[in-house]
Amino acid sequence: MMKIESLGTSSAKIIYGENHTDLLTLSVQEVLNLFEPSGVLLFRRFGVTPTQMRAFSEKFSSRFVLEPARRIVDSSGNGFVQLVDEGMDYVPPHCEHASSPFRPDVVWFCCGVPAAQNGETLFWDGVRAWEELSEEVRQLFLSKKIKFKHHFPAIAWKIFFGSDTTIADVERALNDLDGVNYLIKDDHSIYMEYTCSAVVKTKFSNQYAFANSILYNHRNKTVFFEDGLPFPDEVIEEIQTVMNRLMEVIRWQSGDLVMIDNSRFLHGRTAFDDTKRQVFSALSYLNGSP
Missing domain, CATH: 3.60.130.10 (Clavaminate synthase-like)
Structure with missing residues (x-):
């Protein structure tokens, strides 16, 4: 027992x-x-x-x-x-x-x-975070997707995909993924943009969850709305207030x-x-x- x-x-x-x-x-x-x-x-x-x-x-x-x-x-x-x-x-x-x-x-x-x-x-x-956000903020994130911007040096993606991975392998892995745009540079580093919803359905209960990396990436200025606009300060403050409470x-x-x-x-x-x-x-x- x-x-x-x-x-x-x-x-x-x-x-x-x-x-x-x-x-x-x-x-x-x-x-x-x-x-x-x-x-x-x-x-x-x-x-x-x-x-x-x-x-x-x-x-x-x-x-x-x-x-x-x-x-x-x-x-x-x-x-x-x-x-x-x-x-x-x-x-x-x-x-x-x-x-x-x-x-x-x-x-x-x-x-x-x-x-x-x-x-x-x-x-x-x-x-719980999704439930505690204001209706205005919930509607904002239901109506607008978010976009993350990344730069991956070759050493980073070779660790992630495996040391034997080739550029062709990376292209095959990324080409058919929803929300992904990428550019492979001359030094084999990869610039990638990933567009997704800030609101996801949970794996087991199929509930809405505000489960994302907005606050983590916002401090590095690597996440925006899909149209490129930044998040309003008051929206970030509300998210942070809810997280502090929970x-x-x-x-x-x-x-x-x-x-x-x-x-x-x-x-x-x-x-x-x-x-x-x-x-x-x-x-x-x-x-x-x-």
């Missing part, structure tokens, strides 16, 4: 291991039955290592995607585990790869060493594992200054996903 408690005020849940329970013995179907309505599952007291996270996530996943900015620490199976080591600053609400057509279903994190202070992972329910916190303990529905929940991080902090990640598509 698993001990299960609510995590914060959202639908998220904590699952506690007891008597040195082996994470890999948990029923995949039972976990999915909890995950689908909850959207965030925190597994605590299982003593999860990065290798165990890879093995556990493989049970649920058909394939994995990489984050080019992160170092790979385990690729011994079909999955990839990476060290989340890009800086120590605050990270605003975002969904993984939501600014591209390669958005995974699940974000996995496990904690090797928590920061001595701060460094918590934050999360926000995009369904923010939930994961206060890491060593050996924790978290499983996040990337179609519904946004995540981020508080700033920290402890160089010993170690949090690992994996990004995957669930079995049965296209």
Whole structure:
């Protein structure tokens, strides 16, 4: 029998291991039955290592995607585990790869060493965020798509697609994707624009969710409306106010594992200054996903 408690005020849940329970013995179907309505599952007291996270996530996943900015620490199976080591600053609400057509279903994190202070992972329910935005802002995002602009050096896309990937392979991968326009430059870097809705339907409940990377990319001025116009300041302020109100916190303990529905929940991080902090990640598509 698993001990299960609510995590914060959202639908998220904590699952506690007891008597040195082996994470890999948990029923995949039972976990999915909890995950689908909850959207965030925190597994605590299982003593999860990065290798165990890879093995556990493989049970649920058909394939994995990489984050080019992160170092790979385990690729011994079909999955990839990476060290989340890009800086120590605050990270605003975002969904993984939501600014591209390669958005995974699940974000996995496990904690090797928590920061001595701060460094918590934050999360926000995009369904609740959508419900709490004003009718005016909801209508704005239903009527206008958003556009992300990216520049990928050759080294970045070779990490993402694989070191043996050719320009022809990249063209085949991008040509038929909805919302994608791109230009391959002489140095083999890629300029890409990705147009999509800021509002998505959740994978399991088919609800509207304001689950995107607007606040994350807005600070770098790499996201706009489809017509190229910037977001009004008052719209950004309203989104930030709603997110501040809905923010939930994961206060890491060593050996924790978290499983996040990337179609519904946004995540981020508080700033920290402890160089010993170690949090690992994996990004995957669930079995049965296209």
